[in-house]
Amino acid sequence: MKTLEKVNYKGFIWPVIIGVLLWLATPIKPAAVPVAGWHMLALFVATIIACITRPLPIGGVSIVAFALTVLTKTVPLDKAIVGFGNAAIWMIAMAFFIARGFIKTGLGRRIALNFVKAFGKRTLGLAYSLIGVDLILAPATPSNTARAGGVLYPIIESLSQSFDSKPDDGTERKIGSFLIFAEYHGDMITAAMFMTAMAGNPLAQTLAKSNGVNITWIGWFLAALVPGIISLIVVPWLIYKMYPPEIKETPNAKEWAQGELDKMGPMSLSEKLMAVIFVIALILWITGSFIGIDATLAAFIALALLLLCGVLSWQDVLHETGAWNTLTWFSVLVMMAGSLTTLGFIPWLSKTVGASLHGVNWFLALVILIVAFFYSHYLFASSTAHITAMYSAFLAVAISVHVPAMLAALLMAFFGNLMASTTHYASGPAPVLFGSGYVPQNKWWSLNFVLGIFYLVVWIGIGSLWMKVLGMW
Secondary structure, eight states, rough: OOOOOOOGGGGGGGHHHHHHHHHTTTGGTTTTHHHHHHHHHHHHHHHHHHHHHHHSHHHHHHHHHHHHHHHTSSSSSHHHGGGGOOOOHHHHHHHHHHHHHHHHHHHHHHHHHHHHHHHBHHHHHHHHHHHHHHHHHGGOOOOIIIIIIIIIHHHHHHHHHTTOGGGGGGGGGGHHHHHHHHHHHHHHHHHHHHHSSSHHHHHHHHHHTTOOOOOOOHHHHHHHHHHHHHHHHHHHHHHHHHHHOOOOOOOHHHHHHHHHHHHHHOOOEEEEEEEHHHHHHHHHHHHHHHOOHHHHHHHHHHHHHHHHHSSSOOHHHHHHHHHHHHHHHHHHHHHHHHHHHHHHHHHHHHHHHHTTTTSHHHHHHHHHHHHHHHHHGGGSSHHHHHIIIIIIIHHHHHHTOOOOOHHHHHHHHHHHTTTTSSOTTTHHHHHHHHTTTTHHHHHHHHHHHHHHHHHHIIIIIIIHHHHTTOOOO
């Protein structure tokens, strides 16, 4: 006898209570906010809370939210369904499929093992080599969880165990704790450096466009390049000093990596084809704005080549549940977030908060907004949910107080990733790496707090100056 699927009905309590209360508060809403805009706010807030309480997986939550949005006539069906045709969201899905090619062919693991073999003589060098792999994979891997959890974590775990560093016998500080935490931050930094490196980044690009700011792939990369490189160099060293491993030299890492490469054998044809197609995708993303090929089209071209060459099968595409799941819930959340603007709530909010910041120097206002955006992440268990909930509103406020639009849009997009330097539930990679048991919660929070300040100083300070040099504001 088949049983019903498990539903966490308790998880609906807070979303329903808060959503209904906001809906019933319509008679006392601000006069400048249209009724439809206020109703959209009630539905949107309830949806974000449900993304946190998880009565259903986030895809299921989004389908319920979509049905309620149309059923209540807040947004008509023909406009609500448009979200599923959003080009940026399809680019995310395509990049998921490209990432599947790295995993299926073993190319991602081969790259990682070669880095360990070349640079892993010392523990700090080992961390840099692993982060270097993350950096290479990031442009074509929109899931930072896939990079950290699917490709690098298994290698870190194997390496740690080869040095007798295990959390279950109290030897985690030998090498495992340092490598785990260094990779967490390396993954966070690389996610901020590329528009296609984390699922929430194209969402930020889409929300920025709705505020009149057009961010290109190459523009994002160039703006993030200097603060990103500084962070990639300095942060692992800071972690090494604040949370040092007991083992400083790792001469056996080279032998271990070579042994694993020997097991893999010579590079296969599928790996070679994967590497060539990845380079083609990267070139198209970099040059797309000059040759007239949209970033989403470039991703479609890459997937088409993977299918034509037999690197991926159509069944691989169909079975890539992460892509289809993301496509579903992103489409709904983007539609709802966009409707907050078109139905008048975000314009009202930006004017109201902007008025409270009237007379404040625009750069100080930008710092205040980013700091608030960053530390409010303690309330979120998903970077994407946080971006969906607050990015558009904060960007609109920044623009209303005369912050240069591109500067504000990019910095807030970067911090949509860097704000993961908070908790052990801050982003997708956090529960994977924290859950390994190598780093206790008190250390995770305290080290993140220090590094969070570093990110605020470097990315706002140096990042702003660098974007000025680039002529972006």
